Amino acid sequence: DGGITQSPKYLFRKEGQNVTLSCEQNLNHDAMYWYRQDPGQGLRLIYYSQIVNDFQKGDIAEGYSVSREKKESFPLTVTSAQKNPTAFYLCASSIIQGNTEAFFGQGTRLTVV
Amino acid sequence: DQQVKQNSPSLSVQEGRISILNCDYTNSMFDYFLWYKKYPAEGPTFLISISSIKDKNEDGRFTVFLNKSAKHLSLHIVPSQPGDSAVYFCAASAPFAGNQFYFGTGTSLTVIP
Numbered sequence: 001d002g003g004i005t006q007s008p009k010y011l012f013r014k015e016g017q018n019v020t021l022s023c024e025q026n027l028n029h030d031a032m033y034w035y036r037q038d039p040g041q042g043l044r045l046i047y048y049s050q051i052v053n054d055f056q057k058g059d060i061a062e063g064y065s066v067s068r069e070k071k072e073s074f075p076l077t078v079t080s081a082q083k084n085p086t087a088f089y090l091c092a093s094s095i096i097q098g099n100t101e102a103f104f105g106q107g108t109r110l111t112v113v
Numbered sequence: 114d115q116q117v118k119q120n121s122p123s124l125s126v127q128e129g130r131i132s133i134l135n136c137d138y139t140n141s142m143f144d145y146f147l148w149y150k151k152y153p154a155e156g157p158t159f160l161i162s163i164s165s166i167k168d169k170n171e172d173g174r175f176t177v178f179l180n181k182s183a184k185h186l187s188l189h190i191v192p193s194q195p196g197d198s199a200v201y202f203c204a205a206s207a208p209f210a211g212n213q214f215y216f217g218t219g220t221s222l223t224v225i226p
Contacts, residue, residue, distance in 0.1 A: 045215075
């Protein structure tokens with residue numbers, strides 16, 4: 001079955017710790033994205049990547065880092081520099097050429113305790 | 114600055130009636146528009162889209178209308194069903210932005226049986 005897999009679904013982190021969220025896709029999509037959802041704020045773009053070993057900052061990249069070593073994988077690290085990390089994180093992927101939709105994973109709920 | 118806006122946070126509709134969800138955008142360079150449906154703690158699922166060269170696209174009970182001069186699009190659901198109760202996000206993309214997707218803040222639709 002083709003799709004996007006995010007893991008884990010729920011994640012707890014102590015303040016001051018870095019944590020990495022996993023995102024894997026087997027859709028052969030070139031582009032991958034990380035969004036953050038907060039109540040009343042919709043989906044805000046953190047980072048996106050259109051090709052392996054290249055990525056761009058989105059609107060709220062501060063306190064986050066990513067890597068794109070493989071086409072299928074786009075992990076997101078939430079660092080201790082992120083001041084308000086508790087949120088619902090969504091990974092997505094799409095093809096690049098032409099008008100197309102993004103496909104989303106099921107999300108990871110990160111809670112800082 | 115929010116480039117895609119959904120000014121109604123919530124909407125309640127009786128079962129069998131029409132639901133109309135609205136979305137406004139600011140950048141005339143957007144050329145592809147999408148609607149997503151989202152349940153709590155899940156990833157958004159693609160619903161319907163429209164290219165800027167069209168003014169209407171229909172898929173079963175769902176129709177999207179695009180008014181480019183007003184920079185406005187709307188999603189019509191007829192007839193509305195209780196299973197349609199969810200949060201609906203509109204999104205826009207454009208080549209100038211590397212085809213990344215800009216999302217609105219969402220409208221929570223409740224269909225009352």
